[in-house]
Amino acid sequence: MEDSKVLAKRVRIDCLKMISRAHASHIASAFSLTDLLAVLYSDVLKYDINNPDWTDRDIFILSKGHAGAAVYATLAEVGFFSTKELENYYQNGSKFSGHVSHKGVPGVEVSTGSLGHGIGLAVGMALARKIDKSSSQVYVIVGDGECDEGSVWEAALFGHQFALDNLTVIVDRNHFQAMGRTEEIMSLVSLTEKWKSFGWDTVEIDGNDHEQIKSALQRKSEKPQCIVANTIKGKGVSFMENNLLWHYRDPQDNYFDDALAELEADNA
Numbered sequence: 126m127e128d129s130k131v132l133a134k135r136v137r138i139d140c141l142k143m144i145s146r147a148h149a150s151h152i153a154s155a156f157s158l159t160d161l162l163a164v165l166y167s168d169v170l171k172y173d174i175n176n177p178d179w180t181d182r183d184i185f186i187l188s189k190g191h192a193g194a195a196v197y198a199t200l201a202e203v204g205f206f207s208t209k210e211l212e213n214y215y216q217n218g219s220k221f222s223g224h225v226s227h228k229g230v231p232g233v234e235v236s237t238g239s240l241g242h243g244i245g246l247a248v249g250m251a252l253a254r255k256i257d258k259s260s261s262q263v264y265v266i267v268g269d270g271e272c273d274e275g276s277v278w279e280a281a282l283f284g285h286q287f288a289l290d291n292l293t294v295i296v297d298r299n300h301f302q303a304m305g306r307t308e309e310i311m312s313l314v315s316l317t318e319k320w321k322s323f324g325w326d327t328v329e330i331d332g333n334d335h336e337q338i339k340s341a342l343q344r345k346s347e348k349p350q351c352i353v354a355n356t357i358k359g360k361g362v363s364f365m366e367n368n369l370l371w372h373y374r375d376p377q378d379n380y381f382d383d384a385l386a387e388l389e390a391d392n393a
């Protein structure tokens with residue numbers, strides 16, 4: 126197994142334990158983007174676990190902040206803090222809130238959770254870095270349901286207007302949102318074409334395939350970039366995959382045992 130796959134496997138197992146212990150939600154949302162995070166933190170982002178505020182670091186923002194468990198687990202697994210601390214996830218008084226928080230959590234840039242805001246922060250941070258002539262790159266993951274928010278498209282206009290070639294938006298295109306399928310609730314019709322028409326250099330990939338993720342993230346462009354990452358919500362646990370129940374349901378008892386067994390058996 127290559128490093129990013131080992132990391133993804135560990136993160137999924139951490140998330141399962143965290144969310145089950147805390148009776149929290151959004152496990153399928155976390156599994157959907159685990160492979161994206163694993164490649165970002167294994168092969169792409171510049172960061173220093175001993176100096177999280179290093180000026181030249183790349184910036185990562187999770188705009189769909191409800192999947193924060195996967196970010197905390199990834200940061201712990203790469204060494205920003207101990208994996209033991211993940212046991213506090215979503216407990217009373219914990220700094221690891223259900224929607225991702227930067228307060229006291231090294232490696233998290235901004236708190237998110239109210240959908241449609243993280244991408245606006247990302248364009249602002251990318252513009253600031255361009256003005257400063259910084260080599261730092263900005264990456265942001267948005268949900269496809271999150272693309273129902275008008276502020277996502279305001280940010281898309283802004284990214285093109287200011288030619289933010291240091292910015293990559295990754296859309297976690299799992300075709301689900303909280304209450305149903307995206308195409309039934311608010312159809313996104315030709316999402317890739319939409320991003321292209323907003324002036325973004327856009328590619329569409331299998332967002333659970335590490336090689337495809339890596340090569341999409343290594344592209345260079347004079348335009349802001351968008352990766353429409355076709356993912357599977359709940360990826361990694363057969364009974365959670367494409368099953369809306371697992372947006373909110375927490376895995377207990379047999380569900381927990383069966384999910385853990387599947388994740389531990391994964392040697393892809």
Ligand SMILES: Cc1ncc(C[n+]2csc(CCOP(=O)(O)OP(=O)(O)O)c2C)c(N)n1
Nearest residue numbers: 154191238239240268269270271301302303
């Ligand atoms: C502004 C705002 N409205 C509603 C919610 C409640 N909410 C949490 S997750 C979610 C679904 C988001 O869908 P998507 O972005 O596709 O995420 P995924 O399906 O990948 O979890 C909603 C509506 C929210 N967090 N913020």
